Amino acid sequence: MLPREPSLYTVKAVLILDNDGDRLYAKYYDDTYPTVKEQKAFEKNIFNKTHRTDSEIALLEGLTVVYKSNIDLFFYVIGSSHENELMLMAVLNCLFDSLSQMLRKNVERRALLENMEGLFLAVDEIVDGGVILESDPQQVVHRVALRGDDVPLTEQTVTQVLQSAKEQIKWSLLR
């Protein structure tokens, strides 16, 4: 009778799709969709049902799906239909806000693809094996700690530095 066996395992999957419904990122935490084929079919279904509306929550294939779209990206967090919807929402908001900070408010497909490692690390800090690890975006961004743009010079060999200088000059000529 009681569907809500007390457990920390809250999240079944985190997905990010682009505006054609193609998978940019997908992490499934349990065996609801064991094969890639089933996963892709589910993603297709989810995208078809959600991409035209911006209504942030839906029930699909017996699962609760909370979602958010921004420019050309669709973010989804999926949990059981018995799960507290607000918990799933907390995960979704944390993911979005963390990425928003990391991408300097530039949450779109191009920027995301150029920072895939940041996305991988952020999701890893937010959900671990289906358990919500952190829900505060500040903390997540802090822990992901993507270092700045410049590589310390000491880590480059002299030839590498020369090579890069040479190429920079070439490039400026090409432009």
Added chain:
Amino acid sequence: MTRNGSDAVTLTWTSEQEETFSFWLRGSSSSHDRGWAHLLPSSRQLHYGIMIKKFDKKDEESGSGSNPFQHLEKSAVLQEARIFNETPINPRRCLHILTKIIYLLNQGEHFGTTEATEAFFAMTRLFQSNDQTLRRMCYLTIKEMANISEDVIIVTSSLTKDMTGKEDVYRGPAIRALCRITDTTMLQAIERYMKQAIVDKVPSVSSSALVSSLHMVKMSYDVVKRWVNEAQEAASSDNIMVQYHALGLLYHLRKNDRLAVTKMLNKFTKSGLKSPFAYCMLIRIASKLLDETEGGHDSPLFDFIESCLRNKNEMVVYEAASAIVHMPNCTARELAPAVSVLQLFCSSPKAALRYAAVRTLNKVAMKHPSAVTACNLDLENLITDSNRSIATLAITTLLKTGSESSVDRLMKQISSFVSEISDEFKVVVVQAISALCQKYPRKHSVMMNFLSNMLRDDGGFEYKRAIVDCIISIIEENPESKETGLAHLCEFIEDCEHTVLATKILHLLGKEGPRTPQPSKYIRFIFNRVVLESEAVRAAAVSALAKFGAQNDDLLPSVLVLMQRCMMDSDDEVRDRATFYMNVLQQKQKALNAAYIFNGLSVSIPGLEKSLHQYTLEPLEKPFDMKSVPLATTPITEQKTEIAPISTSKLPEKLAPSRQDIYQEQLAAIPEFQGLGPLFKSSEQVQLTEAETEYVVRCVKHTFARHMVFQFDCTNTLNDQLLQKVMVQMEPSESYEVIHYVPAANLPYSQPGSCYTLVRLPDDDPTAVSCTFSCTMKYLVRDCDPNTGEPDDDGYDDEYVLEDLEVTVADHIQKVLKPNFGAAWEEVGDEFEKEETFALASVRTLDEAVGNIISFLGMQPCERSDKVPENKNSHVLFLAGVFRGGHDVLVRARLALADGVTMQVTVRSGEETVVDVILASVG
């Protein structure tokens, strides 16, 4: 550096590649990370460029930028991974390659064990670099590859070093990666570090250790449970996530120890927590405990949950409200506070909160519609919500709570957007309508209209099935809606892709169609199916046609013509059916029609299969006798679909052998019971002991043609006794004769065992159908050690008196459903018809009388005559069954309500004695 793709280097630089390249350069010019340095056509870079290939035109036009990962090839990426071995390590490029590997894994690309192991080993070298992001990506790679690569444990020491090192950024992720590759033996080696990490003052370290421990519980419960004290300490942390994870781990370690859980709850509910997540967890634990202990609603646990309704975090408030709503046996008064917070949520600007609230209110409305009436106004505001899920839930809730007058308006509203919502919610809508039809039968015309519109829309199988079931139930409840309903269904099967639904509807048409005023109009729809559909549907259509021909004489010639055509069908089954029905119909005999067209076989299919197999093994002179086949125990009753939970079950429905088939197998295995013939009927279990006594004995009565076998299922609940040679001695009150006892050899503590008693039924007096047996259980007791179960050497005889066992007329009759009772009534004929009138003085209502008769005779009500229409003073009940020995028996009982109920019973059967038995037992 050698590579497979070395031919790429020697390729001439075509214009197409040029274009690709220049695009790639433009596309990534802003990319600080990759830089353009790698992209000029030096030999290595050329390889890089070709790998990326040409982009889709669409990408170029969309302007949203290309996907640099789009055309990654696994082999090329793995090739690139060789630079991991170069010294010094170039962190930037290595990072990019790791990102590509993880991206590929993420896309579902399959990595072979060898190639994964190779890449994994190359990756381990990257631990030499101190680049933070690169190290973090290594952890991720380890986790992703843990199940694909071999020998992942070689990174254990590197990870252990990181988890205990100075860099806080590394420690948490290192713990999570380490636990991913650890097994029980290795876990003991790092136990000390785990314990330290759990109580670490850095929240990310503590959280990581707690969550990883939780993952490990499944595998190494015994190790992890030694960390309870550390987890306990972590639970009083200031950090909200640490608190939540600690609580979760503690509960998982203690959940089988109710006392420990109670203590834990007491402690945390008193001290209070900071984390809303932890509160939600506590509420769930508390409500589970309440449910298990069947604690009353005055328990402190209930008070705690109720107090959470006043928490300042919405997540906690909702969790508490939802917990209260899901409790069994909640009164309206106890629900009220939960309902009122949900009501507040209905006007929240957050869609998720509105959704959560209205979904929960919908659940409340199923059981306590009156409790939700107060929210009607708020729900009205939600029916135009832009989130269609919310609107649907609001409307279906209102349909449950609202008055009859609002139904039309709501239905109109919902039909405006029903095409936009997902199938799951469409099913919710159909269920709401179905419930409504039962509540307000007068509204069925509005509903029927609406349902037929829905039937025309697109939708999946579950959705269509829900609609069809709903229409069928309306037809059965409201005879006046039959014709419109059938017309809608006919229209539906004209374009129906679901074989199951088409056959179901054809069956219904065959059953109901011939009895409508204008049966001829259905023929066209049915015959169209024969022309257009798949084999299964064609066969069903042929059966339906035959029923029209059998019932309506004026249609018979045309049906015969159509049948003739069906005999030319390409499918065997369809041809066979057509030929069979053709021949039956040509006889023009009512009895044949009834037996072979209206009321099909009533035997159990697995039983028939077995009997036929047996018959072919031992060819006999005499023909196969259908009466030797056991009957189907549960006739196919068209039960109304209950309001099913909204989840799609993926399990296919299997035809499980019935309970009686299982008994048949079990009994046939006992040598004493061979030669009794097929098992005729098995009764429900009868309790012969009070609850919670030393021994629990239940009896199942198995009826055979001339014998009965009593199966006693005994359980010994004393752990200091072993019972042996257990049997139940029976003293009959009538001329029944006990001929054999089969004892149970051993009956150890809590392991059920069965013993049997074989009784011969009196041959000389077939009307002696009822009998009372006094039963005594006799056995040998051997005392034994409660801990080891080791019995003493010698024992003593003892006995235990059981309650009396009754055999009644119902034990001799098997229920059989006759879909067309009238035809069956004619088939049996009035040769042995008898009629008598009784007065049932003690019965006050017709419903009660009908229930009594059915349970007393143990026969199957037909034509839905078990349901007495409201406000009627008279009713006719039709019952069908088969008497022991295989004689059909039909009962028609006319009931009239005056002071008490007067009943006129008419019994028909092929055997005179059977008629006498029934009338004698009723009297």
